[in-house]
Amino acid sequence: MKERLQELETEALGKVEKSGTIDELKQVRVEYLGKKGPITEVLRGMGKLSKEERPVIGQLANDVREKISDAIDEKQTKLEDEALEEQLKEESIDVTLPGRPVQVGGPHLLTSIIEEIEDLFLGMGFEIKEGPEVETDYYNFEALNLPKGHPARDMQDTFYITEELLMRTHTSPVQARTMGQKNGTEPVKMICPGKVYRRDTDDATHSHQFTQIEGLLVDEHVRMSDLKGVLQTFARKMFGAEREIRLRPSFFPFTEPSVEMDISCKMCGGEGCSVCKGTGWIEILGAGMVHPNVLEMAGYDSEKYSGFAFGMGPERIAMLKHGIDDIRHFYTNDVRFLSQYHKA
Ligand SMILES: [Zn+2]
Numbered sequence: 001m002k003e004r005l006q007e008l009e010t011e012a013l014g015k016v017e018k019s020g021t022i023d024e025l026k027q028v029r030v031e032y033l034g035k036k037g038p039i040t041e042v043l044r045g046m047g048k049l050s051k052e053e054r055p056v057i058g059q060l061a062n063d064v065r066e067k068i069s070d071a072i073d074e075k076q077t078k079l080e081d082e083a084l085e086e087q088l089k090e091e092s093i094d095v096t097l098p099g100r101p102v103q104v105g106g107p108h109l110l111t112s113i114i115e116e117i118e119d120l121f122l123g124m125g126f127e128i129k130e131g132p133e134v135e136t137d138y139y140n141f142e143a144l145n146l147p148k149g150h151p152a153r154d155m156q157d158t159f160y161i162t163e164e165l166l167m168r169t170h171t172s173p174v175q176a177r178t179m180g181q182k183n184g185t186e187p188v189k190m191i192c193p194g195k196v197y198r199r200d201t202d203d204a205t206h207s208h209q210f211t212q213i214e215g216l217l218v219d220e221h222v223r224m225s226d227l228k229g230v231l232q233t234f235a236r237k238m239f240g241a242e243r244e245i246r247l248r249p250s251f252f253p254f255t256e257p258s259v260e261m262d263i264s265c266k267m268c269g270g271e272g273c274s275v276c277k278g279t280g281w282i283e284i285l286g287a288g289m290v291h292p293n294v295l296e297m298a299g300y301d302s303e304k305y306s307g308f309a310f311g312m313g314p315e316r317i318a319m320l321k322h323g324i325d326d327i328r329h330f331y332t333n334d335v336r337f338l339s340q341y342h343k344a
Helices: 004-019 023-033 038-048 053-091 111-124 150-154 170-180 224-239 290-296 314-322 335-341
Strands: 134-135 165-169 188-197 209-220 247-251 253-266 281-290 303-313
Touching: 004 023, 004 038, 004 053, 023 038, 023 053, 038 150, 038 314, 111 188, 111 209, 111 224, 111 335, 134 170, 134 335, 170 188, 170 209, 170 290, 170 303, 209 224, 224 247, 224 253, 224 281, 224 303, 224 314, 247 281, 253 303, 281 290, 281 314, 290 303
Parallel strands: none
Antiparallel strands: 134 165, 188 209, 209 303, 247 253, 253 281, 281 303
16 A cells, blocks of 8 residues: 555655646646545555554655645746736737827917917907807898998808807907997907808819908007008017008998008018019908907997007918918928927
C-alpha cells in the first residue's frame, strides 16, 4: 500500500509538471484528488490493515494528497502569471510613439468679424441687443414704415411661417422692439447682430441666410453729422486709418434721408482698379436718419427726438477685408477655407 501511494505521488507530480494549461491542471486535480481518485480508493482499503499500520498509511496518504495539491496550486499560480505576462505584452502601449497632433479649432471668420465690430461699437458706448429670428409681420415690416402692400417689401421676400409670422429679413425688428421698450422717453444706443433670411437664389454674392449688424441711436438733437462721425470711426478702425468715406443718397423706407456709405479703395488708393470697378470707392453699408413715422410708431415724439440707423453685412466686410470672392465659402464649412482665418 505504501508503495502504491508513492507510485501515485510520482505519477501525479509528473503529470502536474507536464501540464501546460490551466485546463490540463484541472484534470490532474480531478483525477488524483477527486472522490473517485486512486488515493481515496487506497484509503478505502485501510480496513484490511492492522491497527499499527492504519495511522502510518493514513498519515502517508494525507501527505501524498497534500504534496499533489501543493504542486497543483504552485503550477496554477505559475501558469496564471505567465498568461498575465503574455497579455500585458500584447496590450502594452508604446509611449515612445509620437502622438497624433490635436486639431485646435477657432472661431468662424464671421464670428470673429462680428465680435470685432461689436467690440468697436461697445467702445463707442453702444449696447448689444438680440431678438427672435422668427418675427411677426408687425415688427419686421409695419413698425419700420413698411405697411402691408408697400412696394419695398418686394426687395425683402422671405420665408413665411403663417400670414403673420416670418423669418426676419433684417435685424431692424430688434431696433423696433428695443425702441418700444423705452416708453418713448429714454435714449437708445444699440447694435444688433444676427442671422437674417431672404428668398434669394444662392450665388457668389447672395445667400438665403446671412448675417447683419444694424445700429440705432435715438436721442434729443441727433444730427446727420453724428451719423457721419460714427461711420467714419467705424470705417477707419475696421479698414485702416487712411480710409475716406463718402455718403451717397439712397432709399430705405425706415430712414429719411437715406444714404449708402462707400470707403475709399484700399487697393488703388482711389485711382480706380478691378476691386472698386474703376470708381475708387467700395460700397460698405446703408444708413440714414430714422424716419419720423418709425419714431412715432415706437412711441417717441418725433419733434423732440431724432436718431440715425445703419446696417451692414459682416459677410461683405469679411470679403472685402480678406479678399474672399464667394459668400458661399462662409457656409459650406470647408475646414481648408475656415482654418486660414483662425487666429493663433
Ligand atoms: Zn480700387
